[in-house]
Amino acid sequence: MGALEIVLLPCLADNYSVILHDPASGQTAVIDAPCGATIKAALAERGWRLTHLFITHHHADHTDGIAQLKAFYGASVTGPQAEADRIPWLTRLVKAGDKLEFAGHPIEVLDTPGHTLGHITYYFPEDKLAFTGDTLFSLGCGRVFEGDPEMMWESVSKIGALPGDTQIYCGHEYTLSNGRFALTIEPENDALKKRMADVEALRAAGQPTLPTTIDAELATNPFLRPHSRAIQARLGMLGAPDAEVFARLRQLKNKA
Template sequence: MSVEPYQTLGMATFEIVLLPCLADNYCVLLHDPVSGETAAIDAPQAATIKAALDARNWRLNHLFITHHHTDHTAGIAELKGHYGASVTGPEAEAERIPGLTRGVTEATQLEFAGHPIRVLETPGHTLGHVTFHLPDDGLVFTGDTLFSLGCGRIFEGDPQMMWNSVSKIAALPGDTRIYCGHEYTLGNARFAMNVELENAALKARVADVEAARTAGEATIPTTIDLEKATNPFLRPGSRMIRARLGLDGAPDWEVFARLRQLKNKA
């Protein structure tokens, strides 16, 4: 299945390029046409990112890194060396992210091209994982914490920690557009149908996802409202899911944990 080399979305304030990298990663480029500043969210692959920047005559000023895994950081050294870009990422993973120039926490005051960025600490996938939320622009970059129709594997945290992290993202305004770190939606959709087949909104969405992937199109961005209506990892309160798992009366995080356990085996 082929994927177009990039997708550009025009906005009132930013130009956004959704850039496929490696097998299924995404980098997102943000360009502010007023200031001329450009940022990248994660750096999976320097050559692909440089080619996209060069094609638009953009210069990379900032790298925002969500976590330390190599498929999100492998391009940092080359991009920083070529453009002199600053590298911002989780303070808790500073020793594991080469080239980091600024470590951030939820208390950090951060901005890009005059637009405020709210840092959310979203551990679970890794212990220091952060999510970048641009409240004035209705954008959130969730890395490997929350995916379209799914969530990340829990490598360093525990299920209750990960549930708290995805819940933090789910509490953002419903029309917030979500950009995640991987194109996993089709596989996530098949799992979702197995655990909440009766969800009409999910059925409709799965049809849209299948059509998009058949056409070689990306399935993100998604939105908070759409995920809350269809993503089983944000729906542990669903009576259908609880009944299927035999977890009536269990706390939400335990339902979430069981779903993650089942997805790991899928």
């Protein structure tokens, strides 16, 4: 099993899709489909033909391109069983604990609800990749639209428990705004300050800030750091349960 070729593809205003290509078999997968035309153009430029679509959740900015891509390529479309009624193009329904593969590369399905009730994450353990959609962002996490903060905390914690060198690809380029919020929450975090300098340089150059890693997020993402004494003290919540601190952080970020 050789290494996958990975293309991080900007779509719409701030979305990302990710293209995975296996050179040995020629199989090509796409994680989430914000815009069919953008994805088709990227595939055509490389001479790749789409064989698999993997969808994390039902929101339109992750699914609007499915119909066009499925009709053009005849690709299989995998997505959360719990949201099948809201993603009508699915050809394979998956749930937590299911084990799949793409071109011989194992995939584990993680249940990561909160942003939506059926949201899933695709984890490629041998490739050390995780596609987290709108659950865990670089330096942030998704808004809690359909679940509750405790559910979201459990989901981001599940992702945070993956091996530290796992590369994280999420659904949006939100790192700069997330990082600015993080600095108001934990301004004494030297790792965060250094990372934000790198993020600002990347964005000034028009470059993406992804992928990130689990280790980087554990060191700098406040939504994975509710145990931090500095964060708890700033919020006036010393000794509070992690889930309660997380909920307060999410509430503050919603107003930022």
